[in-house]
Amino acid sequence: MGKEQTGTEEHIVSYSTYAYVWLALLVLLGATIAAARIEFSRYSVLINLLIATVKALLVVVFFMHMKYEKRFLRGLLIMSLLTLGSIIALTFSDVWYR
Amino acid sequence: MEDNASREPYYVNRGKYRGILSWLMSTDHKRIGIQYLIALLTFFWIGVLLGLLIRLSLIMPGKILSQGTYNQVFSVHGIIMIFLFIIPGIPVAFGNFFLPIMIGARDVAFPRLNRFAWWLYLTGAALVALSLFVSGGAPDTGWTFYAPYSIRTQANITMAVSGVFVLGFSSILTGLNFVTTIHRLRAPGMTWFRLPMFVWTVYATGWVQMLATPVLAITLVFIILGRVFGVGFFDPSKGGDPILYEHLFWTYSHPAVYIMVLPAMGVISEVIPVFARKTIFGYKAVAFSAVGIASVGYFVWGHHMFTSGMSDTARIIFSFITFLVAVPSGIKIFNWVATLYKGSIVLDSPLIFALSFIFLFSIGGLTGLIIGALAPNLHLHGTYFIVGHFHYVMFGGAGFAILAALHYWFPKMTGKMYNERPAKIGWLILFVGFNLLYFSMFVLGYEGMPRRYFDYPPEYYTGHLISTIGSWILATGLIIIFTNLIRSAFKGQEAPMNPWGGRGLEWTIPSPPPEENFEEIPVIDKAPYRMDG
Amino acid sequence: MGDSEIHKDRMAAKYGIWFFLFTEILFFGGMFLLYSIFRYRNAGAFHIAAAQEDLLLGSINTAVLLTSSFFIASAISAVKRGNNRLAILLQGLTVLLGAVFLVIKYFEWMEKIVRGIYPNSPVLLKLSSGEVLFFGLYYVMTGIHGLHVFIGITVISFMIYFTATGNITRKDYAKLENTGLYWHFVDIVWIYLFPLFYLIT
Numbered sequence: 001m002g003k004e005q006t007g008t009e010e011h012i013v014s015y016s017t018y019a020y021v022w023l024a025l026l027v028l029l030g031a032t033i034a035a036a037r038i039e040f041s042r043y044s045v046l047i048n049l050l051i052a053t054v055k056a057l058l059v060v061v062f063f064m065h066m067k068y069e070k071r072f073l074r075g076l077l078i079m080s081l082l083t084l085g086s087i088i089a090l091t092f093s094d095v096w097y098r
Numbered sequence: 099m100e101d102n103a104s105r106e107p108y109y110v111n112r113g114k115y116r117g118i119l120s121w122l123m124s125t126d127h128k129r130i131g132i133q134y135l136i137a138l139l140t141f142f143w144i145g146v147l148l149g150l151l152i153r154l155s156l157i158m159p160g161k162i163l164s165q166g167t168y169n170q171v172f173s174v175h176g177i178i179m180i181f182l183f184i185i186p187g188i189p190v191a192f193g194n195f196f197l198p199i200m201i202g203a204r205d206v207a208f209p210r211l212n213r214f215a216w217w218l219y220l221t222g223a224a225l226v227a228l229s230l231f232v233s234g235g236a237p238d239t240g241w242t243f244y245a246p247y248s249i250r251t252q253a254n255i256t257m258a259v260s261g262v263f264v265l266g267f268s269s270i271l272t273g274l275n276f277v278t279t280i281h282r283l284r285a286p287g288m289t290w291f292r293l294p295m296f297v298w299t300v301y302a303t304g305w306v307q308m309l310a311t312p313v314l315a316i317t318l319v320f321i322i323l324g325r326v327f328g329v330g331f332f333d334p335s336k337g338g339d340p341i342l343y344e345h346l347f348w349t350y351s352h353p354a355v356y357i358m359v360l361p362a363m364g365v366i367s368e369v370i371p372v373f374a375r376k377t378i379f380g381y382k383a384v385a386f387s388a389v390g391i392a393s394v395g396y397f398v399w400g401h402h403m404f405t406s407g408m409s410d411t412a413r414i415i416f417s418f419i420t421f422l423v424a425v426p427s428g429i430k431i432f433n434w435v436a437t438l439y440k441g442s443i444v445l446d447s448p449l450i451f452a453l454s455f456i457f458l459f460s461i462g463g464l465t466g467l468i469i470g471a472l473a474p475n476l477h478l479h480g481t482y483f484i485v486g487h488f489h490y491v492m493f494g495g496a497g498f499a500i501l502a503a504l505h506y507w508f509p510k511m512t513g514k515m516y517n518e519r520p521a522k523i524g525w526l527i528l529f530v531g532f533n534l535l536y537f538s539m540f541v542l543g544y545e546g547m548p549r550r551y552f553d554y555p556p557e558y559y560t561g562h563l564i565s566t567i568g569s570w571i572l573a574t575g576l577i578i579i580f581t582n583l584i585r586s587a588f589k590g591q592e593a594p595m596n597p598w599g600g601r602g603l604e605w606t607i608p609s610p611p612p613e614e615n616f617e618e619i620p621v622i623d624k625a626p627y628r629m630d631g
Numbered sequence: 632m633g634d635s636e637i638h639k640d641r642m643a644a645k646y647g648i649w650f651f652l653f654t655e656i657l658f659f660g661g662m663f664l665l666y667s668i669f670r671y672r673n674a675g676a677f678h679i680a681a682a683q684e685d686l687l688l689g690s691i692n693t694a695v696l697l698t699s700s701f702f703i704a705s706a707i708s709a710v711k712r713g714n715n716r717l718a719i720l721l722q723g724l725t726v727l728l729g730a731v732f733l734v735i736k737y738f739e740w741m742e743k744i745v746r747g748i749y750p751n752s753p754v755l756l757k758l759s760s761g762e763v764l765f766f767g768l769y770y771v772m773t774g775i776h777g778l779h780v781f782i783g784i785t786v787i788s789f790m791i792y793f794t795a796t797g798n799i800t801r802k803d804y805a806k807l808e809n810t811g812l813y814w815h816f817v818d819i820v821w822i823y824l825f826p827l828f829y830l831i832t
C-alpha cells in the first residue's frame with residue numbers, strides 16, 4: 001500500500017559510542033555529587049539541575065536516538081516540554097505573587 | 099489487496115467470534131465506533147434522567163430528594179455527562195467510524211490499541227457505575243472532586259476517581275492512535291491541506307488529549323493517595339494547598355472543554371459546505387483556528403479560579419489569555435457564516451442542528467467571555483449563570499453537534515434513511531425546551547441564585563419553574579428525535595451511497611461501508627468540499 | 632482482518648511510543664510542579680528533611696539505572712547486527728539491574744518506615760509541614776517511578792522471550808526499540824529525582 005515515506009534510517013549506533021556516553025554519564029554523576037558536597041550555597045541546586053539536564057540530554061540524543069530522528073519528532077518533543085514549562089510558569093504566576 | 103473477499107457491510111458477522119463477542123473482540127474501527135456510540139447514548143440518557151430529577155426536585159425542594167441525595171444526584175449527573183458522554187463523545191464514536199475512511203485508510207494506525215482503549219472505557223465506566231452502589235455511597239463532591247472535601251468525604255470517591263483515571267487513559271490512547279493515524283495512514287495525495295475539516299479538529303483534539311489528560315491522571319492519583327495513604331498535598335493541615343488541586347484539575351478540565359468542542363466544530367464544518375452546496379470559506383483559516391484554539395485554550399484554566407484566592411497577577415494573566423481564545427473561535431463562526439452566504443441552502447436536519455449549534459454555542463461563548471472577564475466573574479461565580487453558560491457550551495455546543503453528526507452520518511453508518519419530518523419536529527421542541535431550560539438559568543444566576551443548592555428563597559421560584567418546564571419540553575424533543583432514529587435504523591429505507599451530495603471519501607463507498615472500507619486505496623487529487631466537480 | 636500485516640509500520644510505532652512518552656512527561660510533570668511549589672515555600676524544611684536520605688544508596692541506584700540504559704541501548708544495536716544471543720544477554724543484564732534498583736529502593740523505604748517515617752505516620756506528623764510534604768513527595772514520586780521501573784522490567788522480560796523465539800529479528804525490532812525508549816525515559820525521570828531528593832542538603 002502507498003506510503004509517502006517509510007522509516008529509512010537504519011542507523012546502527014556502535015557499542016563504543018554508547019560506552020562513551022555511559023562513561024560521560026557516570027562522570028557527570030560524580031560531578032553532581034561533588035557539586036552537592038562542596039558548599040556553593042544557593043547555586044548548588046541550580047548546578048545540580050543543570051548537570052541533570054545535561055545527563056538527560058545525553059540519554060535523549062544518543063540512547064534514544066534523537067540525533068538520528070527527523071526534525072519533526074524533535075519539534076514535537078520540544079513542544080511537549082514547552083507545554084509543561086508553560087503550565088509550571090502559569091501556576092507560579094499564582095504561587096509567586098500570592 | 100484482498101482478492102475475492104466479499105464486500106459485505108462491516109456489521110455482518112465474520113471471524114471466529116459470534117454474537118456480542120464478535121463486536122467486543124473486533125478491531126474494526128467501525129464496529130468499535132458503533133459500540134462507543136451505543137454506550138455513549140446510553141449514558142447520555144441516564145444523565146438526562148438524572149438531570150430531569152434535579153430539575154423536578156428544584157421546583158419542590160426537599161420533597162423528592164433530601165439534601166444529601168441531591169448532592170449525589172447532581173454529582174453523578176455531572177460525572178456521567180462529562181466523563182462518560184461528552185468528553186469521549188465525538189472522537190470515539192464518529193472519529194473512530196469516519197476518521198480512517200475520511201483519510202482513505204483501512205483502519206486506524208493501531209487497531210488493537212483501539213480495541214484496548216474501548217475496553218478501558220468500559221472498565222472505567224463500570225468502576226464509575228459501581229462507585230454509586232458500594233459502601234460509602236455515591237460521590238457527593240460534584241464532578242470536579244474538589245479537595246480537600248474529596249479527600250475527607252465518606253462517599254466512595256476512590257472508586258469513582260479510579261474510574262475516571264481509567265477513562266482518561268482510554269482517552270489518551272485514542273488521541274495517540276488518531277494522531278498517529280493522521281500522520282501515517284493518509285491515502286496517496288491526501289496532503290495536509292486536502293484533509294477534511296473534521297480530521298483537522300480530531301487531530302488538534304488528539305494533541306489536547308495527549309498533553310492535558312495526563313495532568314488530570316496525576317491529580318486523580320494524588321486524590322487516591324490522599325484518601326488511602328493520607329498523603330496531604332492538598333490538605334492545609336499537612337502543609338498542602340487546596341488551590342493547587344484546582345490548578346491541576348483545571349489544567350486538564352479547561353482544555354477538556356476543547357476536547358468536547360473542537361470535534362464538534364469539525365462536524366459543523368463538514369455539514370455546512372454540503373448543505374450550502376459551497377466550498378468551505380477560508381479553508382486554511384478554519385484549519386489553523388482549530389490548532390489555535392487547542393494551543394491557546396490550553397493556558398486559560400485559571401479563569402475557573404478567580405474567586406479561589408489566586409494571586410492578582412495570575413488572575414489578570416488568565417483573564418487576558420481567556421479573551422484570546424475568542425479570536426480563533428470567532429474566525430470559525432465567521433467562516434461558517436461566510437460559507438452559508440449565497441449558498442444554495444438545503445435545510446435538512448443535519449444543517450438545522452448545525453445552525454442551532456452556531457447559535458447556541460455563540461451564546462455560550464459570549465456568556466463565557468462575560469465570566470472570563472475578571473470583574474463580572476466575581477459577581478457571577480458560583481451562580482446559576484455558570485450552570486447556564488456551560489450547558490449552552492456543552493449541550494448547546496457539543497451536544498447539538500453530536501445530533502448533527504448523528505443525522506448527517508446516520509445513513510452511512512446504518513445503511514438506512516431516517517424520516518425527515520419527525521427529526522425536524524423533534525428539533526423544534528428540543529430547541530424551545532433547551533432555551534427555556536437554560537436561559538432561565540442566566541436570569542436566575544444574574545439575580546444571585548447560587549448553584550448546587552437544593553433549596554432557595556421563594557423569589558427564585560418562578561425562574562426555577564420555567565426552567566423545569568423547559569426540561570420536560572426538551573426531554574419530549576429528545577424522545578421524538580431518538581425514537582425516529584432507532585426506528586429508522588431497523589425499518590428505514592435503504593440509504594444510497596451519497597444521500598446528501600457530499601464530497602468526502604466517506605460518500606464514495608457503500609452505505610454501510612464494508613470491512614476495510616476501500617476496495618482499492620483511493621488517490622486524492624483535489625481539495626475537499628469542491629462542489630463544482 | 633484487523634491484526635493483518637498491512638499496519639506494520641515501524642514509523643507509526645515509533646510515533647506511537649514517543650507520543651506516549653510525551654504524555655508521561657506531562658504525567659510526571661504534575662509531580663515535579665508540586666515539588667517545585669512546595670520546595671519554593673519550604674526551602675529550609677526540605678534541606679533538613681533531605682539529610683535523612685541515604686546519599687550512597689541513591690548514588691548507587693543512579694549508576695545502576697544509567698548502566699542499565701547503556702545495556703538496553705546496546706541490545707538494540709546487537710539485534711540490528713543480527714546478534715540475538717548478545718542482545719538477550721544485554722537485555723537480561725538490564726532486567727537484573729532494574730531488579731537491583733528496586734531492591735535497593737526497597738531497603739531505603741524500609742529503613743525509613745522502620746523509623747516511623749511514612750505518610751500520615753504519627754512520627755512524621757510531629758515534624759514541620761515542610762518535612763511532611765518532602766517525605767510525601769519522596770514516597771509518591773519514587774513510588775510511581777518504581778512502578779514504572781517494575782513495568783519496564785516486565786516488558787523487557789517479554790522482549791527477551793521474543794528475541795529468543797525469533798519474534799524480534801534484525802528486520803523487525805520495533806518492539807524492542809520502543810521498549811528501550813520507554814526504559815530510557817524512566818531513567819531520565821530518575822536523573823531528575825536524584826538531585827531533587829538526595830542532593831539538596
Ligand SMILES: [Cu+2]
Pocket residue numbers: 351352355398399401402
Ligand atoms: Cu474554562
